[in-house]
Amino acid sequence: MAEEDDALPEGFSFPEFLSSIGKWPPFVALIAFLSNARDTFNDAIGSSIGQYRNTAVDILDRFRISIFSTVYSVILRAPALVIVCLLLMTYPFFLQSMEFQHQINGDVEVYLPDGANSTELLLEVREQWSTDIVLLYVHTDNAIADADRRGTENVTDQDILRQISWIEGDDENQGAGGLKRGLDYAKDDRGTEDGVVWILSHSQIIKEANSSAKRFNCALEKYQIPNIDPEGCPVTSTTPSDGYSIPSDQDTIDRYVENAAPIMRNFVRDTQDPDPTVDEDGDGITDNEGDGIWDTAVVVIGIRFDMNGTEIDGRVDPKDPNSGNRIYDHRAFIEHTENLLEKCGFEPDMDLCRTSYGDALSSMNVSRQGILPRDAITVTGLTPVLHDVSDAVYDELVERMLPLSVAFVALAMIVLHRSPKVVVICGMPIILSLMITFGSTVFLDIMLTPMIISAGPILVGLGVDYALHLVNRIEENRNEMLDEHAQRMFEAEREGKPLDPLDPWDEGLYHQATVNAACTTGNAIMLSALTTIIGFNVLTWTSLVPIKPMRTVGTTLLLGIAITFFLSMIMVPALSYVLRYRKGRSATNDSVWSFIGTIPVRAPSAILVVTLLFSAYGAMILSDELGKDITGSSDEVPPGLQSYEALAEYSRVFNGGQTNMFIVDAEDRGRVNDTAPIRDLPILDAIDRIQTQDIDTVDNTTSISLVTILKSIPVTVQDPITDTVIFDDTLWGLLHSDCWDNPASGIECPFLLLTDRETMVNVVFDTLSPEVRSMLMNADSGFGETKTLVYVNQPYINLGDAGELRRIIDQRLTGTGCEEGSALNCNAVDMDGVENTLLTGSLPVSLDINAGIHEAQSETTLATMMVLLVVMSFLFMSPRLALFTMTAVGVVVLWQPLLMRGGSVNVNVFTAMIGTIVFGIGVDDSIHIVDRIKDEGETPGGISKAVEKTGQTIFETTATTSAGLAAGLFVSIPGLQNFFVLMMLLIIFALLTSSLLLPSMIVTYRSLLHRLGGNEGSWAGFEVSVVIEENVDGVEASLVDG
Secondary structure, eight states: OHHHHHHSOSOOOHHHHHHHHHHOHHHHHHHHHHHHHHHHHHHHHIIIIIHHHHHHHHHHHHHHHHHHHHHHHHHHHSHHHHHHHHHHHHHHHHHHHTTGGGGBOOOGGGGOOTTOHHHHHHHHHHTTSOOEEEEEEEEOGGGBSOTTTOOOOOTTSHHHHHHHHHHHOOTTTTTSOGGGGOSOOOTTSTTTTTSEEEEESHHHHHHHHHHHHHHHHHHHHHHHSOOSOGGGOHHHHTSOOOOSSOOSOHHHHHHHHHHTHHHHTTTEEOTTSSOTTSOTTSSSOSSOSSOSOOOEEEEEEEEOSOOTTOOSOOEEOTTOGGGOOEEOSHHHHHHHHHHHHHHHTTSTTOGGGGOEEOSOBTTSOGGGTTSOOEESEEEESHHHHHHHHHHHHHHIIIIIIHHHHHHHHHHHHHHHHSOTHHHHHHHHHHHHHHHHHHHHHHHTTOOBOGGGGGHHHHHHHHHHHHHHHHHHHHHHHHHHHHHHHHHHHHHHHHTTOOOOOOOTTOHHHHHHHHHHHHHTHHHHHHHHHHHHHHHHHGGGOTTTOOOHHHHHHHHHHHHHHHHHHHHHHHHHHHHHHHTTOOOOOOHHHHHHHHHHHHHHHHOHHHHHHHHHHHHHHHHHHHHHHHTSOOOOSGGGSOTTOHHHHHHHHHHHHHSOEEEEEEEEEOGGGOOBTTBOGGGOHHHHHHHHHIIIIIITTSTTOEEEOHHHHHHHSEEEEEOTTTOOEEEEEEHHHHHTOGGGTOTTSOTTHHHHTTSOHHHHHHHHHHHSOHHHHHHHBOOOOSSOOOEEEEEEEEEOOOHHHHHHHHHHHHHHHHTTOBGGGOTTOEEEEEETTEEEOOOEEHHHHHHHHHHHHHHHHHHHHHHHHHHHHHHHHHHHTOHHHHHHHHHHHHHHHHHHHHHHHHTTOOOOTTGGGHHHHHHHHHHHHHHHHHHHHHHHOSSHHHHHHHHHHHHHHHHHHHHHHHHHHHGGGGSSOHHHHHHHHHHHHHHHHHHHIIIIIHHHHHHHHHHHHHHHTTOOSOGGGSOTTOOOOHHHHHHHHTSOOO
């Protein structure tokens, strides 16, 4: 070992090692061979097509200069006229852009991923039932937290029930007109008239029980008593009975409540109980530790997806308020419901509709008790909340952020350019491009979502970038020309031949400066626009982006970037000339940027090492941070939004809120046991088994089905002679009476044995009201009902935990397998001819949307990088420069997780699009640097000058864009604040990577070639005019380069 140690050199120098490699004879021979091969190839190409290629390039350059010269000659002869014409052309788009808000769709359906199981299942359910839920969240005065101010109202009090039933619609107000009929006045229309497919609540359960006796007796007569018109039920119809309404007797109500206790607990709560899921007193009952008064209830309303043709109050067409046109959609139904509640408040004895609590309620989360007042009845549910959030986000952005953003951008431009004129020069093209872009979405009727807010910062950022780069280059060219003329004047003066000074606003001078800028920086702007358009085109690929809102963002960006490019190229020179804009010079500013320009040349290794360390850590946590589930917490909604507060509270208090479902389909089984397919008792028993063993045993999960309803509806049979009650149970108990197997098992057996069990099944089903059948069974098309829906309820919980619940339920619903892997044809029922689907609804849709957005983000990011790499390789004619450019952009993407972890930023529908924004702005910055380096030359001086000049403009665009985004700190939605802060920091990072990292990579590459070529000293120490040695060129020839 000692001999080996003595043989080692005292120190190791990597540069010296490279120099020694460069002088190694075999390596020199290899370089010479590659150099000769390159020369031979170039000679062959040059002799055959090189001349034609050079000629073609020369012709194209002259043609481009000619086009620019002609266009700008026309513009500068009448710049004011050009500006006025563009303003007039934009005016129609301006009018349409004012209606931009109405293109934003807040429905969750628009986020459904194409081809996802939950999407297909949801559409299947929608064909027969409702998949859209609205909730009425009800509080009585007993819900007040302060015991001294608390009342004693119970949601099962006859007076409270009567008010809720009036709102729902019952036999007592069915004949009234307009809103006084209630929401669901047509019980058997499946929503075609009133928009309501079904209502489920504690009030509805009591009405169902109260009216079931008449329907039960009618069903008995229908199947047992021969008569001319069995449908008319003549005997029973002459018997006085209560209809579909709330009983007037509280004792009767209490008996119904007691009989339906298991299902009733899904709709009522005693919020004085600290936690209805915990048995605080150890008596084995979890929800009896309160004051014994149910003070909170929920009314669940299933509404039609398509409201067209219904009789609800349509809303005024916001695009044409004076036309008299009405729109019938979910937003219209929500307004219809709110109007009904307002109308209800003017009715006598309807105190609940006009009550608002200024005191904190016991059901409120402690941290939210200051959000008051709270209406006694609140319209909530996922559908209303999404619409309210969409409207609130738009209002925050337009009414609060936009004015501040305009002020901040103007201030930043004035400070940086020391002239207010630049605000108009850069601002007008941006404003017009936004008007045309968003106005076009209205013209073309493109459906948008809140995700479209990500397009605004991109278009503003690119607009500022295009305008500042162009105006700065015009100023730079004009100043150089003025300096050259001043030098000639000095020399002429010295020779006694004085020259006249050159007017800075000489049309010929400005025209030449503009044409030169268009041929240099304009080329970079065009490359930037072209590459970003091609890159964002990936967002429109259906194969990669299953989420339609993301595709509409892509379409909007394609349109907006093209418009921004053309307006900037036309308006910036015209506005600058009309306003006589001169950028003030600052010796201090120039000296600072002159120093910054030398940093990548002097310290490239330090920049690369720091970048590598941060990027490595970012790559380590990339999947953890960007793979986080998309949240829907209170941080993403405006504070005090009553519909959201009520929904969050309902989810926590009732352990529900997410309505899911699956279908049981017995169509292939056909009629068995003389019943409609889905009425067959063995199928019902199988559903009961699935519920009790497979669904309700999953954490945070409850279910409601036909079986649940049958178990909650009481049936009483009296002896016709003695009036003695011989049977007192439920409809489910009637079908499972021991009498069917043992005729001597009870006193009710002689009555039951007047018919057979199969006929009694039909009697039981005919006892159900039309509303319950609409909720749980498909329509009878003449063959009898063939399908039923089982509802599965869960609270809003973390998507990671919820995903595990879905996996367990789907695994159990799969049974022994699903036919050909289809989610529509599974066999958990375990019966020939009967199939069931997997779970769909709120939870599966949320999970699939979450997965779809993440998948689209990751795949589009990779696809965009690959597409841009290929495109820029051709545009730059250099795969090497394209690779360096994309590396600089990719590093920013790797740094995003660092910011998200450091700032505790969650992934939401806003931050999910940030990667796209970074690509749009980051690629633009890097392209400008690379294009300027190509103009100046890949030399130490050329790179320094490129960073000094173009880097300064990138700094100005970054500062201006960040100033505009800083206004987002003043919005009241924390999720949006995080979005704008994160975006500002990433845009600043894009500035650093384009101005420092990208040049450092080029310097390192050139330095490496210098060393491998066997040259002494540092490449970065060469002067601008020094040409790299021939053997370095030989090394470069062996590498992929343009």
